[in-house]
Amino acid sequence: MRGVEYLALIRHARSSSYVEELVEVAKLEQVDYEMLKRRVASGKAVIPRNTKKRKARLVAIGEGLTTKVNVNVGTSGVYVNPQLELEKVKVAVKYGADTVMDLSTGGDLDEIRRSIIEACEGLPLGTVPTYQAWITGVKKYGSVASIPRDWFIEVIERHLRDGVDFMTIHAAITRDLGLRALSSQRLMPIVSRGGSMIAAWMAETGEENPYYSQWDYVLELFSEYDAVISLGDALRPGCTVDAHDEFQLGELAVNAKLAKVAVERGVQVMIEGPGHMTLDKIIADVKIMKSLSRGVPYYVLGPLVTDTAIGYDHIASAIGAALAAAAGADLICYLTPAEHLGLPTIEQVKEGLIAAKIAAHAGDLVKLGKRAALSDVLVSVARAKLDWETQLKYALDPERAESIRQQFGGAALRSCTMCGQYCVFLLLEKYTSSRRERSLNELLEKYRGGGLELL
Numbered sequence: 467m468r469g470v471e472y473l474a475l476i477r478h479a480r481s482s483s484y485v486e487e488l489v490e491v492a493k494l495e496q497v498d499y500e501m502l503k504r505r506v507a508s509g510k511a512v513i514p515r516n517t518k519k520r521k522a523r524l525v526a527i528g529e530g531l532t533t534k535v536n537v538n539v540g541t542s543g544v545y546v547n548p549q550l551e552l553e554k555v556k557v558a559v560k561y562g563a564d565t566v567m568d569l570s571t572g573g574d575l576d577e578i579r580r581s582i583i584e585a586c587e588g589l590p591l592g593t594v595p596t597y598q599a600w601i602t603g604v605k606k607y608g609s610v611a612s613i614p615r616d617w618f619i620e621v622i623e624r625h626l627r628d629g630v631d632f633m634t635i636h637a638a639i640t641r642d643l644g645l646r647a648l649s650s651q652r653l654m655p656i657v658s659r660g661g662s663m664i665a666a667w668m669a670e671t672g673e674e675n676p677y678y679s680q681w682d683y684v685l686e687l688f689s690e691y692d693a694v695i696s697l698g699d700a701l702r703p704g705c706t707v708d709a710h711d712e713f714q715l716g717e718l719a720v721n722a723k724l725a726k727v728a729v730e731r732g733v734q735v736m737i738e739g740p741g742h743m744t745l746d747k748i749i750a751d752v753k754i755m756k757s758l759s760r761g762v763p764y765y766v767l768g769p770l771v772t773d774t775a776i777g778y779d780h781i782a783s784a785i786g787a788a789l790a791a792a793a794g795a796d797l798i799c800y801l802t803p804a805e806h807l808g809l810p811t812i813e814q815v816k817e818g819l820i821a822a823k824i825a826a827h828a829g830d831l832v833k834l835g836k837r838a839a840l841s842d843v844l845v846s847v848a849r850a851k852l853d854w855e856t857q858l859k860y861a862l863d864p865e866r867a868e869s870i871r872q873q874f875g876g877a878a879l880r881s882c883t884m885c886g887q888y889c890v891f892l893l894l895e896k897y898t899s900s901r902r903e904r905s906l907n908e909l910l911e912k913y914r915g916g917g918l919e920l921l
């Protein structure tokens with residue numbers, strides 16, 4: 467061990483009766499404190515927060531908590547515009563992202579990462595250090611085959627020193643799994659960018675995955691900063707026909723074993739999931755993952771429920787994400803309309819984020835029930851009263867809702883331009899007004915009083 471003394475969150479939750487951060491999270495999430503503490507102690511909930519370098523906002527991810535949404539930003543190797551990525555971060559913050567990941571692969575990667583950390587206003591920041599290790603490793607050592615395995619670890623350390631709160635670590639694509647996938651009949655052998663870099667490195671060097679072979683040391687590093695490991699799904703299905711094959715499930719089994727060791731050592735960990743997958747497989751996927759991993763948080767990238775929604779992948783992804791969240795997935799990675807096509811614009815980042823937030827909330831209405839439903843009831847009550855101000859206030863994108871409300875002269879109406887004077891609420895107003903006010907208020911009270919619920 468590196469000999470650093472500190473009280474990491476899991477250990478704190480295991481050994482103390484009072485953990486200030488968890489008291490705050492319990493209030494924020496309206497959950498029982500003792501239950502939350504048990505979930506953190508057992509690895510079923512995490513808080514991505516690099517405690518040594520900086521303290522991000524308290525965003526808890528895991529069982530019994532609201533589903534969170536991540537936004538990816540980052541330069542590309544062929545289009546480097548760091549300022550554009552910072553604008554995307556602003557949009558992510560404005561429209562309610564819970565976490566941000568910097569996936570940059572072009573330009574000065576250290577500089578870009580640091581500026582994104584500055585710009586994300588305290589939201590937990592994640593990275594994929596494999597990208598930088600591979601890109602800079604090729605430059606520094608001359609070829610993929612010459613990159614020493616320790617270089618992959620050194621780059622992790624660099625990110626931790628900058629204050630990164632969570633990182634995708636592609637540790638479970640073992641040499642056996644990765645090389646077999648490359649020569650398999652899989653339609654798309656590997657679609658993860660980091661996973662393909664690790665596979666290429668293993669193919670060139672003949673060595674075992676550098677994260678897998680040095681897992682103990684990786685755990686020591688994350689333990690020192692109390693940052694969260696997000697175990698990557700390098701072998702996620704890149705098309706629906708590859709879903710739930712031996713490679714996806716084989717990697718999941720390895721990830722579950724690595725997560726178990728991490729939790730035993732007091733390191734916060736979550737596991738990443740698919741990918742492309744038809745609707746009928748999603749609930750089973752979440753259940754298998756939770757069962758194998760003993761309930762560590764599940765971070766899903768989609769799942770995309772069809773391969774054909776090109777230009778609309780944020781919708782294909784939101785459909786899968788809603789089902790995954792309802793079944794127990796804890797963090798959703800947004801997708802934009804530009805997925806599979808190119809680097810997203812600022813507007814596409816916003817569209818993707820709103821779609822993912824709808825999916826997360828739809829999942830929470832099933833997963834958390836009454837605890838998640840207050841905003842829905844407030845909107846419904848306002849809708850029944852034709853109270854546009856309140857409806858717009860609770861809209862996920864109030865500006866867009868307001869602009870649609872105004873089109874065709876709608877803002878001048880008490881109803882809207884869809885039915886105009888034949889609006890059902892206007893037509894039936896005189897018959898229902900005596901009972902309606904009372905029952906709507908009773909309904910609101912019922913949900914407002916939902917308050918604290920056991921997880």
Ligand code: SF4
Pocket residue numbers: 881882883884885886888889890891
């Ligand atoms: S006019 Fe039609 S669409 Fe608009 S609020 Fe009334 S019932 Fe709803």
